[in-house]
Amino acid sequence: MTVQTTDAVFFGPFSLIVSERLLTRDGAPVELGARTLDTLIALVSRPNEVIGKRDLMARVWPDVTVEEGSLRFHIAGLRKALGDGKDGARYIATLPGRGYCFVAPLSSPANGARRPAATSVPFRGVTFLPARLERMIGRTDAVAALSAQLAASRFVTIAGSGGVGKTTVAVAVAHDLLEGFDGAALFVDFGMLSDPGIVPVALASMLGISVQSDDPIPSLIAYLRDRHFLLILDNCEHVIEAAAGLAERIFLAAPQVHILATSREPLRVEGEHVHRLAPLTFPPDGPGLTAAAALTFPATQLFLERAAASGARVDLRDEDAAIVARICRKLDGVALAIELAAGRVQAYGLEQTAALLDERLTLLWLGQRTAPPRQKTLQATLDWSYGLLSELERAVLRRLSIFAGHFTLAAALAVASDAAIDQGRVLAAIDSLVAKSMVATRPVGAMMRYRLLDTTRAYARELSAADADFADLATRHATYYRRWLEQSGAEWPSLLNAAAERAPRLADLNNVRAALEWCFGSNGNAGIGVRLAAAAAPVFLAMSLLTDCQRWSERAVLALDDETRAGREEMHLQAALGLSLMFIRGSTETARVALDRSLAIAEDRGDAVDQLQLLAPLHIFHLRLGDFKTALHYARRSSAVAEAIEDPAALALAHSVLGISLHITGDLDGARRELEAALRHGSSFRRAGTVYLGFDHRNWAGIALARTLWLQGHPAQAVERARQTVAEAARMDHPVALSIALNWAISVFLWTGDLRSAEDYTDWFISRAETHSLTPYLAVGRGYKGQLAIRRGDAEAGVENLLASLETLHAARYELVSTAFNISLVRGLAALGRSTEGIAVIDEAIRLVEANGDASYMPELLRVKAIALLSLPQPTSGDAETCLRQSLDLSRRQAARAWELRAAVDLAALWAGQGRPDAARALLQPVFARFDEGSDTADLKAAERLLATLG
Template sequence: MPPPAQNHETISFGPFELIVNERQVTRNTVHVELGARAYEILVTLLSRPNEIIDKSELIATVWPGIAVEEGSLRFHVAALRKALGDGRDGARYISTAPGRGYSFVAPISRRSLPARRQSQPLADSSAGFQHYNLPSRMGVMIDREDDLERLSNQLHTRRFVTIVGSGGVGKTTVAVAMAHQLRAAFNGAVLFVDLSMLSDPGLVATGVASTLGLSVQSQDVTSSLIAYLRDKYLLLVLDTCEHLIAAVATLAAAIFESAPQVHILATSRETLQVDGEYVYRLDPLAYPRDDGELSADLVRTFPATQLFVERAMASGATLAFDDSDAAAVARICQKLDGVALAIELAARRVDVYGLHQTEALLDQRLAQLWTGPRTAPARQRTLQATLDWSYGLLSETERMVLLRLAIFVGNFPLDAALAVVAGDGLDQADVFAAIDSLVAKSMVATRSLGTAMRYRLLDTTRAYARDMEADAQETTALAVRHARYYREWLVQAGSEWSNLMSGAERAPYFAAVSNVRAALEWCFGPNGDLRTGVELATAAAPVFLAMSLLPECHHWSERALAAGESMSKSEEMHLRAGLGIASMHLYGENEHARAALNGSLTIAQEERDTSNEAGLLGMLHMFHFRGGDFSAALSFARRCRTLADDVDDPAALALARSILGRSLLMMGDLNGARIELEELFKTWSPTQQSSTIYLVHDRHYRAGIALARTLWLQGYPAQAVQRVQEFVDGARQMDHPASVTVLLAWSASIFLWTGDLDNAERHIDASIAMAETNSLGPLAAVGRARKAQLAIRRGDAVDGVASLRASLTAIHAVRYELITTEFDISLAQGLAATGRTDRASAYLDDTIRRVGSNGDTCYMPELLRVKAGFLQSEAQPRVADAQACLEQSLALSRDQGARGWELRAAHDLAQLLAGSGQRKAAREILRPAFDRFTEGFETADLVAAERLLADLS
């Protein structure tokens, strides 16, 4: 077997040459770009040509000490083959042994290069650098493969790389792994210098020289060290530079300039900021976000949770890791910001406290005192020690700014920091300079959110800062500045929100809401400022409403109204509106919501605030509309439509047309409804703005579904489906959960009417999931009722009836009666399908009476048609009564212009007449109804009608 590749060798194969000591591959003298992993795979395969090297052996060789999936090996082998042109023009270099490994199969030749000239050290007896002093690898790393790949490439091309990141993120671990990986490439010449053991900047050069084993006999240590390193080929690892940053920067720059074959890998919490330095920022490990239910399978895919589980089990803990465990692990990793050290320390406690108690202790901030391995550096044996180390390196101004920044929750912009942190002895210039320095020292993290840079403290750093003792008066002043800044931000956000079209644009706003919550908690807390709290809650109510943060809108509006603090009429109007609207969405139509909305409208009228009056009329229309009082809702819609003509605000007219069109649809005035709704969409766009947020709260996607339903009823099923898809997609892009949930539930009716049950199911399931995720109780009940409807349509009448009854009970409890007539029809059909025709008929008669009282007469033709079917199903069929019902349904549907209902009634009447031998009369009834359609011939009703016409012919 040929010997392994030596660093002084050149290996040739085909048109390629591999120069080992330069880690370079050429093709006909032209450099071939290879990633570090692909290069290591090639060297390993060349060391044993024509021999199959097992996949596990390749992984262990190329990724030592790192947990790597087999797919990574396949990926890099494919990249290597592509770089070599394997398989092109008959060339064949690497062969795959399925299920086993890979083999290098092309002929190779080797030749030696002249050895590098070794210079004598200052007073060193050794002729060369034949040893290395690397620490052992620090356990199995998770998800750092890409980091090592990029670092290897950067070290090769740039020679001088600084790994920068926050304390505990894993800089030293990665640097040690990188050095081990490159040891062979540097022929063992790898020097690791742990600078954390030094405190005197003047001893940096001496520390490096002594680690080399050099006897320094000169005052000018740096010059002597550089003279020694000038022609050396080695990797110099300078670990933990931040506390000696200036001295290390000077030395590293001198070595880089004067020793062209020395490669430098440094780790620091801030950059060295010298010529030649390439900065590699090491991010925390990715972890799952808390966005609803998390499955164990999903959580397993994140490196932070993989590390937690691996370290917990290595410490003796037993984890079932089902969905419950997975959610707890995800929350722990999120609280620890993916910081590797913090995750490892927490994981080691699971064996002692159990998973859920460990999570609880994290919330009590005990984790900072937990200890890690005894072999870890002193600064990393506890998280507290790591944070103390970082804090001790700060100036007094930087410490003051860091402690004040801890008031922010999550991300914050620079202008917020300048406005809130400045004061009480700090001006904005001080704050700006300190933040710049804290970012450089990795104490404050940055990220781009939207179009602006955002800043944040890691949760562990923030908890550390919050535990520091602070002057009570200064803390109160800081909290007031924080609350007032976000009050002004809310005023601005209210005017901007309607113009934000994408989730990326809205992300910074949701990030700021975390600070609004924190400010509200403080204002209404034991030592808070109630006056500021009322102002903040007033500004927050309409913004919470627009953002679909309904539980918070309800909570803080109610809290502010109950505070007993004097408030202006405008403040009371907004708080009552927020309380009423949120209560309506969360708990359905109730007297609490009605009183709040009426009170808000009264104030708007007294103050002659016509814009807000128009918006509140729209909200009261929604209140009565949802409650099933369609006549009262129509009166509010007409009042809003009249008022909109006097308000110089296009959004007011859009709202008025929207609610009037929807009311007219429910009352069976399809032509009037379509006129209002189509006029609305001629001039309205999702970006329409208004100074009154209640006017743009509803993006009119409900009106879009109303238009789709109108089109179906009028005999345009294809256009109806197209409109549904357009408006559901538009609402999803706007990221407004309440609107999307309503649309999904209502759009399902279009698919049920057209007979597309699979699409109906998809929309229903999505509506249920979104309603439950966003605590929209009434809408969740509507989604489950839709699911039961679907079950009845598919023939599962027994379970469908039971589920629909339970759902209707929940819907009636919150008085969400907007859609119950559709469910009553389905329930009656389900009862009949289970043989309870008498109960079905009685239930349907009650529904018909209720529709006559409430005003949703658009359903009357369908109710009469279904009733005719029940009359024919009785033990003694009442055919004449059934025919009368169908004729009445037919006449009423024609009066409404409801061709959708007309076709169904004509189909059933034609069947009845044909059954009694009146085939010609049956054709004369059905043919005109069918011929009025110009589209949608693949939908269920038209298919059935066409089939019956064919039979009648």
């Protein structure tokens, strides 16, 4: 933006009224000289834009020639007045050789707030940034320059050698810019990943996006497309191809997303601007170096500060300055290497530390001729630092390298201890390693989490892989996370409403993935892997991580042996495999075989609870397949099993499953009884409904009850229940639950004639489907758009959308909404004068309903067939009347008063057109009179209008 000279602008605690030449801080005037104030106004007038020194001097001194020193003087005074650089505040960046840039976020009174109003979709989730260092040495100008560059170009990669401080600088830049993004920022550490193929999955998990396809990138782009968002991709070098492709696609498709990446090499993709982060500067080699001169270099400052933090007292004297300078030069100014060396001063003193450093690094350089120079230095530093550890510290460090990313203290004690090193000694070693900067810490809530720096972990992991007891270590690691999953599995569904608690749990799943990689690797233990995958599968499902679920369940099924085959592990794995395949690839035969196999094992084992939890997925599978008779069969079996269990949660699940099937098959009274019974069980129901399904059966019961209420002639209650169920699903923040609720709620609004709500919910439904890769639901959403178009008179567009939707759904074997869409398609074809084609469609739909069992739609099918017959060029009113009478009769047998009213309106209209108004009124009036609510709905308004014309 460009600030006009009469504007008032705000930044941080400051207000600048340009026209009055007044700068205030929290309401109090700030005294500035005239030229200093002119300098501020010039910078503020072009925020986030580099203003050259000559240009700036020309604006501040338009009629006077001055030296560049005058400008530097006023810039320094302005920074002092603003407190630039204190407590993390950043206002003015210096770009060497180019000029100055105002980088703080600005707002004006027109925005109605002290910071810019958000114009894009806000980030729904938890801002996830590591804490910035309390004091960062030598990077002030780099942070300011990067902040300006990222604000201007949107995509910057910080490139540099390992340990140079790329992550530290990136975190500082993110915190500087956080306010301008309204807190919408996410830090993603790719260093914990070993498989480039799961780079987009890791990002989706951190964003809370369920991954339900083989390619999650379209979901990520759909989620980020309209968001003003800051994304930090850290440690890209070892997954650079995947990270580069992901960053480029997000940059090109999401114009308000700013990407800051760190890598040892540029990503080399479109849109990227590379910022080379140089090592910290250190004193040159030469005589006469004083302590005062040495302290002007950031590398020296960092060394002394870290040495003091580790307990060493170093009062730098002139005679010590050369020693410190030599150490910093030896380490090439690499921040990590300097920190490791400084941590040894407390134990060995300054001179001995320098001597040991010289000795160790010199030897190692001789063996690393093919490595890049800075990698030689960092590798040597790690080797040297490792050599200074005690044997206990070395052993524990090697063992901790088994962890991928962060880990808890409980995990470290369980995995790193054994008969040789008990938990007390492990705890002491961890405490020492933290103090020596070999293990990093990060608080998460009230708990501390730990991790090895990436370079340290790689170094120690290479050593640990050669240990004779590595297999035992990996076994303990996998076993710990299997037990962790088993103990915490029941808690995962409750995290759907707690994003702050979910984030660290999702990060812990990286250790589960790492353990599974080892288990199923060439030197792993497949037996442990089978048990770990079986424990992980329900969690993957609960978090909608369906790609993970499918991948590891499939691997585990292939690894089954005589001990695990036909046991509880295979039962869990087959169920998870079937469900994940169903959502990712549709109702495939492979998915059905897996679910059938799981149920067969449960039956052989004689466990009624397991049978119930497996009958429910099979019920869902056949509902999606459109085989409603088979779904009803599984629902009745669920009820029989639940009655034998006599557990409230089991009964609730069975009531829900049976109620849904009875609703679809036309037994509305029975459906209502079952669904209301299901909802009465409250929280115990939710516990049963999420074991395998990854979504809430209570939610589905609520929306099925809404449709049942409408069919029974209670439109107002139906709308209230639909809105309530959608709201509950939205609070869960779970894509499948919300999509199911929206899917059926849309039909309620279409039935009542509330097209605006139907359209709003359809847009919401499509948005969820796009973001979370719910591919069949995208086709369903298009079908709803077609229904809306026909209802609004655009039959041509409506028919086109419905035909395309049905084609896609048939291919995916998703037939749950086919009958409803065919009904609308026939109405659209009739409006286009294609009634003969419409009659063929309706006859086929009637045949399929008779074969498959969704009989609740039969009265409406017969009524719509009558409409098509009457719209023929030569209407067959006799056949149409027969269809309408059949529709009335079937509606009454089903107690479907909503269908009965529609059929009565159409038959009454037909009779009125034939000159039989008395018969028409006698038919319609009693049907209309039985409705005591919903007078504003479309069908009741139509009946009222027709009755008025009949007298």
